[in-house]
Amino acid sequence: MSTAVVATPVVVAIDGPSGTGKSSTSKAVAARMGLRYLDTGAQYRAITWWMLNAGIDVDDAEAVAAAAGKPTIVSGTDPLAPTITVDGTDVAAPIRGRQVTGAVSAVSAVPEVRARITELQRSIAAGAAEGIVVEGRDIGTTVLPDADVKIFLTASPEVRAARRSAELAGRAGSSAPTAQAGSDVAATQAALLRRDAADSRRKTSPLAKAADATEVDTSELTLEQVIECVVTLIEERGRRAR
Ligand SMILES: Nc1ncnc2c1ncn2[C@@H]1O[C@H](COP(=O)(O)OP(=O)(O)OP(=O)(O)O)[C@@H](O)[C@H]1O
Numbered sequence: 001m002s003t004a005v006v007a008t009p010v011v012v013a014i015d016g017p018s019g020t021g022k023s024s025t026s027k028a029v030a031a032r033m034g035l036r037y038l039d040t041g042a043q044y045r046a047i048t049w050w051m052l053n054a055g056i057d058v059d060d061a062e063a064v065a066a067a068a069g070k071p072t073i074v075s076g077t078d079p080l081a082p083t084i085t086v087d088g089t090d091v092a093a094p095i096r097g098r099q100v101t102g103a104v105s106a107v108s109a110v111p112e113v114r115a116r117i118t119e120l121q122r123s124i125a126a127g128a129a130e131g132i133v134v135e136g137r138d139i140g141t142t143v144l145p146d147a148d149v150k151i152f153l154t155a156s157p158e159v160r161a162a163r164r165s166a167e168l169a170g171r172a173g174s175s176a177p178t179a180q181a182g183s184d185v186a187a188t189q190a191a192l193l194r195r196d197a198a199d200s201r202r203k204t205s206p207l208a209k210a211a212d213a214t215e216v217d218t219s220e221l222t223l224e225q226v227i228e229c230v231v232t233l234i235e236e237r238g239r240r241a242r
């Protein structure tokens with residue numbers, strides 16, 4: 001296992017569709033290389049949670065835009081214990097629920113929301129003296145176009161759905177595969193693809209691979225292999241820069 005620590009602050013952008021392994025990979029790479037870690041999806045989920053809690057119709061883009069500046073979102077960037085609060089409330093658990101997951105693409109498509117969250121992301125990245133891994137959908141294209149290393153993770157829809165379903169089943173405490181589990185995987189895959197389509201089609205900074213990003217298809221790779229691959233790409237960039 002590599003335990004590299006980079007000498008100069010490095011900014012790493014990791015983008016990709018839902019469930020490709022961005023969070024797992026980014027956290028592990030950041031922890032291994034002594035970097036900070038920012039989960040930008042959690043920030044969009046947090047503002048969505050606040051909108052839902054405030055009774056705002058998330059399909060009313062004008063109402064969402066008018067409220068976009070109201071909540072205060074704070075992200076903790078320790079890769080071993082990332083945190084997210086809204087107006088001082090810890091929302092790490094509720095932002096992973098179905099309601100937020102079903103509403104987040106509509107909220108994140110609103111330009112005023114993106115402007116607000118993008119500004120926050122840039123200030124967090126600029127303040128990370130030791131370097132940072134930032135993961136999301138538009139980091140390499142829009143948020144940090146000058147990132148030192150850009151990676152675009154992909155995986156087949158079938159693999160992503162199977163991994164996500166296993167994760168959800170693990171959280172719920174189930175084990176043996178059943179007919180119900182089979183239909184859950186199909187529903188999970190449909191939901192992932194719906195979210196990818198909405199995130200890719202929006203007008204403002206859609207989910208996209210930056211022209212200078214390295215694409216890594218994780219379908220046939222273990223998580224450890226993906227982490228090693230990303231660490232190697234960062235180390236190679238460091239050697240070229242010296
Ligand atoms: N290479 C891999 N092999 C096996 N399982 C993996 C791999 N990468 C990630 N996983 C598992 O797949 C699931 C989804 O991974 P993760 O949450 O990191 O994806 P993500 O791209 O951040 O998703 P989202 O965009 O929805 O937040 C997790 O349960 C994770 O442990």
Ligand SMILES: Nc1ccn([C@@H]2O[C@H](COP(=O)(O)O)[C@@H](O)[C@H]2O)c(=O)n1
Nearest residue numbers: 040041042044104105108136137138199
């Ligand atoms: N840079 C980003 C990151 C995320 N989003 C939106 O948030 C949703 C949730 O992201 P997860 O990574 O937690 O699944 C995602 O579906 C996007 O709608 C974004 O727009 N830009």
